[in-house]
Amino acid sequence: MRPDGTSSATRANGRSDTSNGLVTSPRSKTGMASSLNGKASGHINGKAATNGSLKSPVLPPTYFGHDREEVTRILIQSLYDLGYNGAAASLSRESGYELESPAVAAFRSAVLDGQWAEAEHILLESFESNEDNPADGPSPVWGRLALAESADKNEMLFLLRQQKFLELLEARDLGAALMVLRQELTPLNHNIAQLHALSSLLMCPPEHLQEQSGWDGSIGSSREFLLSELSTFISPSVMIPDHRLAVLLDHVKQNQINQCLYHNTAYPPSLYCDHLCDRNAFPRQSIVQLSSHEDEVWYVEFSHDGTKLATASKDRSVFVYDTTDNFSIIHKFVEHDEPVAYATWSPDDSKLITCSRDNRAKLWDIETGRCLFTTEPFSEPVTAAAWAPDGESFVTASLDAKAQLCHWGLRSHHHLPLYTWPGGFRVQDCAITPDGSRLIAADVTGKLYVYNFETHAEEYCLPFKSKITSVSVSKDSKFVLINMAEGQIQLIDLDTTEVVRRFRGQKQGEYVIRSSFGGAAENFIVSGSEDSNVYIWHKENGTLVEMLEGHNEGCVNAVSWNPTNPSMFASAGDDHVVRIWSRETPGDSNSGKGRITSSNGFTQTSALRSTTTLF
Known part of the structure; x- marks a missing residue:
């Protein structure tokens, strides 16, 4: 009409x-x-x-x-x-x-x-x-x-x-x-x-x-x-x-975005004038410092709606914060017997899976704070988990070579895996593509396995010269981002298996460091580092955009970008602190250092303890 x-x-x-x-x-x-x-x-x-x-x-x-x-x-x-x-x-x-x-x-x-x-x-x-x-x-x-x-x-x-x-x-x-x-x-x-x-x-x-x-x-x-x-x-x-003409204009806009190091908005640039984003609008300032944990913080992840933040620590606890209420604590889960290495939200954010060195994974109800399900103990630590897109099942990754990848159903009455992938290797990290077509797993020897998630069949296996410490998949299910112990991050095309881009600069060698996609349209790659800094690259041209100082000592182990607020991301460090980064406001200092204040107002003074090592 x-x-x-x-x-x-x-x-x-x-x-x-x-x-x-x-x-x-x-x-x-x-x-x-x-x-x-x-x-x-x-x-x-x-x-x-x-x-x-x-x-x-x-x-x-x-x-x-x-x-x-x-x-x-x-x-x-x-x-x-x-x-x-x-x-x-x-x-x-x-x-x-x-x-x-x-x-x-x-x-x-x-x-x-x-x-x-x-x-x-x-x-x-x-x-x-x-x-x-x-x-x-x-x-x-x-x-x-x-x-x-x-x-x-x-x-x-x-x-x-x-x-x-x-x-x-x-x-x-x-x-x-x-x-x-x-x-x-x-x-x-x-x-x-x-x-x-x-x-x-x-x-x-x-x-x-x-x-x-x-x-x-x-x-x-x-x-x-x-x-x-x-x-x-x-x-x-x-x-x-x-x-x-529409295709040509798309090329023009994409080129301007690619040339703009700080483009961090979901809105495309105007055709009326040349485009350039203000660096001060980029999240470079540590605005909140959460110090509720008593030991190294190994993992951090925002919920899909951006209203909550989960943190996992060596102190065996998991905190859930409300990002809309000055990061007040919603839950504290303390039922794991050993350090917690991973936590991940269900697609509807109603549940949380936590993975621990006590050889178990636990499923939590966020509304009630109740533990809904605990896996039978593996013979070795559970390192990661990934949700299926429908939220009805998930996969756990473990160092247990007899049960390194297990598929669990929420409606299973016997609390037994729906399927266990064969292979006899130990898995460091895993991910399921958002379209539900593939399961990706990285073992501790430097191999990346890609499976058809529906048929369970192995599509291919890519060997690398260095250990892989983390796996992250793009929202369009086309690319996988892997951190490597040699101090390099690679962006790989899942269809062609070609390395699209390499990101260098962060320090990594001995410990588990995690990277992720970030920004309004996943325009950036963000990673922790063993030198206590956070590194951010432009995804399309590989340029190092920012190196942010803020954590006092040790490793920055994990980072997470808020899915609904491109001007906010979180980093978790060995200094027991989770830092929330956002854009500068008038009068802010960008030192990133200083006195660390916990979410409940207490000063963090405890000494640094041992860091997360590669399994």
């Missing part, structure tokens, strides 16, 4: 059904014969033709160094995208540039209207040589597609005929669908695996066709998606990729 109450059916590439004056079959529009390759009749290289004594202005072929035709045609497309069809048509007339050649327009219409024979005819004609057409060949208005060098005729035909086959199945015309499969798809001898998958759909009930084929039907967006796939084989000079 348009703002004036009228409807306007749009199609891919920002075009309406009859935009630019082109109708379904350009064969009947002989007057458009010379409008090929984006240029209109009577216009050459972007210059309007003169008419008798009337002289049209001669415009330069470039626009601030950019090709005038490219800029104009992209503007025409974007006006259609924005819904300004009249303005788009007017710009086309005034400039003399058409959005698409008649051949492209004909091909687009044929695909979107399901005229498969016509679409194939245009395609096959386009693959012929560029020699003069024979006498009985197509008329000049028909034209040819300008194909990209990578264009594969059989692949393009396969895509077209596959759509035709699926639509016949959807219409329950099984006889015609079988003919397409046998006489049109099979002879192409292309993508045999997909051909077998299509064959299996012949027996598929109609109500399950879309789910089983991963296809949304002829009345969905499947034809638009097909056209988008086919367009990758057509030269962009005649068929501009969909929403090109």
Whole structure:
């Protein structure tokens, strides 16, 4: 529905059904014969033709160094995208540039209207040589597609005929669908695996066709998606990729974000001016110092809604703070018999898992503070845990080589693992991707294991020369961040297994140090260090943004960025203190040092004790 109450059916590439004056079959529009390759009749290289004594202005072929035709045609497309069809048509007339050649327009219409024979005819004609057409060949208005060098005729035909086959199945015309499969798809001898998958759909009930084929039907967006796939084989000079201006603007914004070291907002930069964030708005100031623990603090984690903070310590306790009430203490859990190394929130923040060197993991109810479940004791410490995205189960990681990864269900009546991964290795840390597809585990020898979380099958194992001390997964489930004992942090693509970026500068060698993603759009990497400092890098360019002093002695063991407040993160140290970092306010000193005050107002004076070592 348009703002004036009228409807306007749009199609891919920002075009309406009859935009630019082109109708379904350009064969009947002989007057458009010379409008090929984006240029209109009577216009050459972007210059309007003169008419008798009337002289049209001669415009330069470039626009601030950019090709005038490219800029104009992209503007025409974007006006259609924005819904300004009249303005788009007017710009086309005034400039003399058409959005698409008649051949492209004909091909687009044929695909979107399901005229498969016509679409194939245009395609096959386009693959012929560029020699003069024979006498009985197509008329000049028909034209040819300008194909990209990578264009594969059989692949393009396969895509077209596959759509035709699926639509016949959807219409329950099984006889015609079988003919397409046998006489049109099979002879192409292309993508045999997909051909077998299509064959299996012949027996598929109609109500399950879309789910089983991963296809949304002829009345969905499947034809638009097909056209988008086919367009990758057509030269962009005649068929501009969909929403090109929007894509270019995204590139501009992302480049500005990448160049801005302190970009820490969920809002994209304005296009009106160059973008630069103020360093003083970045969380560099230690504003709160929590000293409730009596020994080294080994872990810290904000709840998903940012309203609570959990801390785990060598003193065997776990504190839960209210971040909305001056970090007042909500709970203190003291039922573990040995130091607590890890704590993690359920997806809905109603529960907390704690992992301890007493060889147990405990599940806590945050509302009541009651322990809901304690695992049977492992033979060695439980090092970490990870929640499934639905919050109905979780995985524990342990140094117990016989039960290093166990999957637990909240609704299990016997409190026994739902599944235990085989392997015989000892796990230091684990994580489940937010989309629930993968379980990632790091063992103590420097290997990273990636499993299919649903099937439990191992996808791959990556060996490293150094021990891995922590594992963290990005919100989009595409990347894993690993801390390494050699003093390096690596960002790894989970699909390709390639190292995307390395972050260096922090000190690490003997102890367990944890890093994480941080910032409004995970623009930063933040890590503790053995030199008592906090290190923050820009994720995209790897630049060290800040090295923050604040903890008095020993290691900074773990860090956590508030998921709902990009201007706040927490760090946990061997100095028994959890520091809350935020942006500076007028009059603040950025020394980060000084007298450490606990959340209850008492001064922390206890001496430093031994640090967390690698298991």
